[in-house]
Amino acid sequence: MLSIDDQLNYILERCSEVRIDDEIVSWKEILEIDRFFIIFKIQELTFPNGENHLPHRFECNCSATKYSERLPIESSMLRIFDFPDELTQFYSSEDRAYSVKSEKMNAEFNIYMPTLGTMNRLREIIIELTATGQEIDKAFIKIVPYLVGNWESLDISAYSALNHESLTWNIPKFTFISKFADEIQKAKRQLLKADCPLCGSKIDSRIFLDSSFTVKDLFLISTGFSELV
Numbered sequence: 001m002l003s004i005d006d007q008l009n010y011i012l013e014r015c016s017e018v019r020i021d022d023e024i025v026s027w028k029e030i031l032e033i034d035r036f037f038i039i040f041k042i043q044e045l046t047f048p049n050g051e052n053h054l055p056h057r058f059e060c061n062c063s064a065t066k067y068s069e070r071l072p073i074e075s076s077m078l079r080i081f082d083f084p085d086e087l088t089q090f091y092s093s094e095d096r097a098y099s100v101k102s103e104k105m106n107a108e109f110n111i112y113m114p115t116l117g118t119m120n121r122l123r124e125i126i127i128e129l130t131a132t133g134q135e136i137d138k139a140f141i142k143i144v145p146y147l148v149g150n151w152e153s154l155d156i157s158a159y160s161a162l163n164h165e166s167l168t169w170n171i172p173k174f175t176f177i178s179k180f181a182d183e184i185q186k187a188k189r190q191l192l193k194a195d196c197p198l199c200g201s202k203i204d205s206r207i208f209l210d211s212s213f214t215v216k217d218l219f220l221i222s223t224g225f226s227e228l229v
Helices: 002-015 032-046 085-090 116-131 138-147 156-166 171-187 215-219
Strands: 018-020 023-025 055-060 067-072 097-102 107-111 192-195 202-205
Touching (some): 032 116, 032 215, 055 202, 085 171, 097 171, 107 171, 116 138, 116 156, 138 156, 138 171
Antiparallel strands (some): 018 023, 097 107, 192 202
8 A cells, every 4th residue: 555655756756747726836735535436446547448447346234145246436436535524513614624612621622634745754753653663553643634634734843742742632632633634534434435326325436445556557558459459
């Protein structure tokens, strides 16, 4: 999965131009949840005539015969993200974050959707901490991407400061942020959907479930040897 992560980021870096208010910015400003959609759009633009077919097996246990079929992946199958309705009430368009003000928690804080830059920096920090034999706080690792509003500010010292600050939070605040992270992870867990022709129900499946799959498969021509010569 780390290899796939690197490959996806490489494609975004080389094949996309990101602008915010007409200013060119780094691909690292892209939200993590938007990455798959952009990758598949790049794939469709690369092969406008459908020269690339990426088959994926969909299965449904709705009958004794059991439906199982390999279908070519299309962008319409992507189920990138289903945001929990309960959390929309906290969104602040001004802050571009989920703003929480609570008397019960005696706290005001913002929760951010992680960017690719944040996830990249966090990965580097974990590698550095592991290499120096420092203990990783797994509970904090889960929530720290949602505490960072600007990925460029995230380094070892900022990470440590946030970690120490989290130790002063009351239980309701830590619980809220932890549950927020859990809901976001749940919302993006399944990445593909198709209809079962036998029962009509929706079939959910993960695109990278097949261990033999590589990102390069998205950009290879699906044809026989003779047609390539």
